[in-house]
Amino acid sequence: MSSEFSIIDHYFSRESKTHDRHLTLGIGDDAALINPPQGYELAISVDTLISGHHFPENTSASDIGYKSLVVNLSDMAAMGATPRWVTLSISLPEDDPKWLSDFSTQFFAVADQFGVALIGGDTVKGPLAITVQIIGTVKSGLALKRSDAKAGDLIVISGSLGDAGAGLKIALQQKHAVSEQEQALIDRLNRPAPRVELGQQLLSLASSAIDISDGLVSDLGHILKCSGVGARIDAKRLPLSDALASYCSEADAQQLALSAGDDYELCFTLPPENQSMLEQISKTCGIALTTIGEITAEDGLMIENNLNPLHAQSGFDHFRDVES
Ligand code: ADP
Ligand code: MG
Numbered sequence: 001m002s003s004e005f006s007i008i009d010h011y012f013s014r015e016s017k018t019h020d021r022h023l024t025l026g027i028g029d030d031a032a033l034i035n036p037p038q039g040y041e042l043a044i045s046v047d048t049l050i051s052g053h054h055f056p057e058n059t060s061a062s063d064i065g066y067k068s069l070v071v072n073l074s075d076m077a078a079m080g081a082t083p084r085w086v087t088l089s090i091s092l093p094e095d096d097p098k099w100l101s102d103f104s105t106q107f108f109a110v111a112d113q114f115g116v117a118l119i120g121g122d123t124v125k126g127p128l129a130i131t132v133q134i135i136g137t138v139k140s141g142l143a144l145k146r147s148d149a150k151a152g153d154l155i156v157i158s159g160s161l162g163d164a165g166a167g168l169k170i171a172l173q174q175k176h177a178v179s180e181q182e183q184a185l186i187d188r189l190n191r192p193a194p195r196v197e198l199g200q201q202l203l204s205l206a207s208s209a210i211d212i213s214d215g216l217v218s219d220l221g222h223i224l225k226c227s228g229v230g231a232r233i234d235a236k237r238l239p240l241s242d243a244l245a246s247y248c249s250e251a252d253a254q255q256l257a258l259s260a261g262d263d264y265e266l267c268f269t270l271p272p273e274n275q276s277m278l279e280q281i282s283k284t285c286g287i288a289l290t291t292i293g294e295i296t297a298e299d300g301l302m303i304e305n306n307l308n309p310l311h312a313q314s315g316f317d318h319f320r321d322v323e324s
Contacts, residue, residue, distance in 0.1 A: 004123045007095065011104040012088065016117050023085065023119060032119035034085065034135065043081035043136040043143060047071045051128035055190075056171050061099040063190040064130060065106035070194050071213065072134035073114055074264040077199035078211040080144040081136030083114055088121035089131040114196060144202060144209035144268070149227035151297035153207050153269040156278065158195050158287050160241040161216060162253055163188035165260020184243040192264035198285045202268055205277055209268035215259040217301065220267055224301060227269075233293030236305040251307035258303070269295055 013027050024033035036042055049068050051057055059067075069086065076083040088107070092099075111118060116134070167189030170182045178186065195211070202209060208227060212219045216238075224231055238257040245253060270278070275291075282289040296302070303309075 007100065007123050008121075011100045012118060012121065012123075014108065014118070018115075020084075020117060023117060026117065026119045027121075032085070032087070034119075037137055039140055040137040041140050041143065043076060043079045043138050044133070045072060045075040045079075046131060046133040047075070048129060048131040056168075058171075058174060059190065061102035062106040065103040066110055066191055068130040068132050069107055069110045069116070069134075070192055071264065072132045073110075073116070073194035073196055074192070074211040074213070076134060076136040077195040078144065078209050078266060079136070079138060080142065080199045080203040080206075080209065081138040082200065083116045083134055083136045083196060085117050085119045085135045086111065087133045088118060089124075089133075090121065091124050091126035091129040093126070093128055114194070139203070142203045144199065144206055146208050146210055146223045146226035149208040149223050149229050149269040149295045150271065151229055151295050153271050153295040154275060154291045155220065155231055155233060155293045155295065156206075156268050156270055157212075157216070157239055157265055157290050157292055158198055158285075159193070159263070159265045160239040160244070160257075160288070161212065161263050161265060162238075162244050162256030162258075162260055163241050164192060164262035164264075165215075165256040166244055166247050166253075168260070168262065181243045181246050184241075185247060188241075188243075189262055192262065194264060195266045195285070195287065198266055198281065198287055201281045201284060202266075205274045205281075206268040206270050209266055212261070212263050212265050212267055214261040216267060217258050217303075218261075221301065223267070223269065224295075224299075227295075230296040230299045230301065231293055232296050232302040232304065234304045235307065237290060237292045239288060239290040239292075254306070255308045258306075258308075 022035050022037055024035050026032055049055060073083050163185050167185035171186050171189060208223050210219045210223055235254050238254060240253050240257055278289050
């Protein structure tokens with residue numbers, strides 16, 4: 001393996017394209033230095049992607065470069081924070097110039113798209129694993145947390161659910177040829193869109209938010225637990241894409257939308273008096289926003305019109321499902 005330093009120099013040290021007065025020192029010293037803007041809090045999050053666990057082993061370097069940054073951008077979206085800086089720790093089995101070039105090119109393409117600067121990291125030899133830490137800013141006191149949902153709030157989902165779960169099934173089959181619809185589902189797995197702008201639009205409007213990385217039932221469950229409330233959702237109202245509807249039965253699509261992860265859509269709760277803002281926010285962000293139910297004072301998650309009541313129940317034993 002060529003030296004760690006030549007890899008860093010060649011693939012990861014890059015002059016920042018824009019001047020950032022809050023970044024006092026970037027890559028090249030023992031630590032980067034940030035001078036946080038006044039009146040803002042820093043939102044900090046980290047995610048590790050391990051080959052074979054978080055993405056199939058046959059995933060391309062460029063898809064890994066994309067997703068390792070996007071899953072972190074999605075965490076910023078869920079807080080309503082503006083992503084600003086990232087560090088990248090990369091464990092690589094071998095010095096593969098094509099892999100490194102594809103990975104870093106895509107990583108920087110996403111970084112540029114969202115105005116994020118790479119300010120440091122670590123480069124080691126080992127099993128393929130990527131850790132990205134992200135730092136964002138959000139006006140003090142305004143961040144969207146999981147803990148403030150109230151009974152009567154609407155539960156709203158961005159985009160559509162279940163596509164990435166179907167994409168994973170297809171990707172694992174390692175087919176030689178896939179249909180256009182199947183490719184669309186695989187793309188949702190490998191190229192999820194982080195809802196950064198939406199998160200920022202929801203500041204001061206939504207009462208809580210989370211990004212759906214583990215599946216709706218699980219992630220909405222975090223909001224319910226942190227807020228000490230329950231919820232009633234209607235499975236018939238779950239937003240499903242045409243690609244998913246044509247790939248599997250309605251019951252299977254519902255099941256994927258309820259419990260498959262990796263869609264990176266936002267699930268947020270909205271006080272009913274802010275409902276009239278939804279249409280404008282949806283237009284501004286160019287993303288469908290679908291109300292699927294509401295927060296209830298009594299505990300538990302009630303899923304109406306659930307076509308797989310027994311199946312959906314397994315694994316989430318502190319929630320209950322009822323058939324309507
Ligand atoms: P140290 O020995 O102090 O941990 P390193 O030799 O690991 O420093 O890294 C040298 C510099 O390069 C540091 O500023 C570090 O943040 C940066 N760096 C290392 N790996 C990466 C990477 N994959 N991406 C971006 N910056 C990196
Ligand atoms: Mg180091």
